[in-house]
Amino acid sequence: MGNLVQAELRKTTTTGLWWGLLIPTAVLALGWGLATGLLGQFFVDFASSSDVDEVSDFLGVSPDQWKVSLFGMARAINISTIFPMIFGAMAISGEINRRTITTTFLTAPSRMHSMLAKMLVYVLWGAIYGLVIMLFVSVGVVLTSESGQLPDAGGWAMLTLVCVLSSILMTMFGVGVGALIPNVAGTVVLLLLYFLVIENVLHGVLAYLEVPAVIGFLPNGSINGLTGSVAVDLFLSTAGVVPPEIEDVLRAIAGAGGALDWWWSGLVFLAWSGIVFAGGWAVTQAKDIT
Amino acid sequence: MHDGSGLIAVQNLTKQFGSVTAVQNLSFTVSPGSVTGFLGPNGAGKTTTLRMLLGLVKPTGGTATINGRPFHQLGQPGRVVGAVLEAQGFHPARSARDHLRVYAAAIGVPDAQADQVLGLVGLGTAADRKVGGFSLGMKQRLALATALLGDPQVLVLDEPANGLDPEGIAWLRTFLQSYARMGRTVLISSHLLAEVEQTVDQVVIISRGQTMFYGPLEQLRQSQQQRVLVQPSDVNALAMALRNEGVQTIEQLPDGRLAVSGVDSKHVADSALRAGVSIYGIQEEQVDLERLFFQLTSGQYAGYAPAPYQQQQQGGWA
Ligand SMILES: Nc1ncnc2c1ncn2[C@@H]1O[C@H](COP(=O)(O)OP(=O)(O)OP(=O)(O)O)[C@@H](O)[C@H]1O
């Protein structure tokens, strides 16, 4: 197994895809980070200057101490992890497209061995992408935010943890989908459509039907919940007593409408990744490589 | 995991792609120590058979084993069998050396092995070039280098001469023969008998997914029946005379000549003399292997088993 893992690792490092996708990831993360700080600043200025004192009253802190950056960071992480997911999606579909899968299967004890080795290597890459995303989001946010709006040390640690987790899970999900739909273009288009459009529409419909709780169990809903819930929790921990209606609004802002606790969200998405991977494995196992 | 015998055994192998029967009840074995040619026209089922042997395609029926085991039970397949297959891919952005190092890691052989096989197939100077820029022949050599990485006991090559220059083909020929002489097993497919005639000791000839001939090449050579082609002054009289002497296989060719099998030209000439028939021309036909191969494998899409000489008439043979 160690041999196969090394082989899979070499596959990823001997082509330019990893940095070809890492650069836009970093740029996107940085952009969102910068925008987050600016928007947060704008919001805080607005809240402080106008008569929204009632809000600040029951949040129990003055607006300039609101950690509004948390919401933008959660959003930034959600959007940026699309890239590691695409990277993962190319793992198996790319090999099938280029027909290198033949040699891969000829040199592995079984197809399952190949797929597991790939999964391990892509978990590692997911973590690397996650760290890079966190780094660039943080730089963007720190550059444009007042220190009062930034999380404390514990908050940073927690966000880093969920960012890396989220990135790993998204990568794994991508690997599974790439095995399930062994076609690069098909996989990438489907994933982008689903994560950027289809599920957002679904969220709207579910909210309209007044069953927002379901959202937290959908793939995008659960992965957003992982980071979003942490952001909301961190925000609330310094914001005093908040009525449930306001909490729901905050969750929606964080992109975690109807979401569960962060670790529950993570488990739900892990289950989705597991289902997709199992499907991908079944397809790969039965496939005639001609 | 496996018995180390180097034996390839294909038994009642069948593969159905939807309504297409690619391989039908195919059986043969390949022994170590010899080069076996796997021959058949386009679409005969060669690639499908080899891919089933290598665990890439699931048989509809029957078994294919290497060292007594199906491919997925070999444990470390890269060290047991090396394969060059049709349409085997390379990542165009990877250099030849990197490509080999990826699979060297998978097989578990040291990286130095990558450079060694590159040198062996004559790609030493192209090691750092990206495979995307390789010519067909260079890719074929790289595929062969990949197959040799694990120093396997069994080599399976699907049309390996594709794209090779004459020098490359000559090199491959000697290489495969010496490989087999080390007691290893070499199975090599081709749709041209002439291409492998000088390389192989054994042949398996298939057509329409079925075995047509299986045995030593020598035996195939000897199985060909000599014919005498004769142009007599009176066709009927000569045919009658020969029949009276017990010669049964006589055929009239479109150009008016008689084709007589089972006897030599001297016999035919003597019969003609006794029957008072003049002979304007006589020759002993040289049926070459290629024609024999053609006879064995023809009618792929015709749906009937052609009689040997009927085929030649259709081909405008003269
Ligand atoms: N994936 C597939 N789906 C459907 N039919 C297939 C598939 N692969 C092969 N076939 C069919 O199976 C038959 C045998 O094909 P195969 O590639 O094994 O022939 P071959 O002997 O290798 O021919 P060639 O000399 O052209 O390489 C052909 O009729 C082909 O169309």
Ligand SMILES: [Mg+2]
């Ligand atoms: Mg073929």
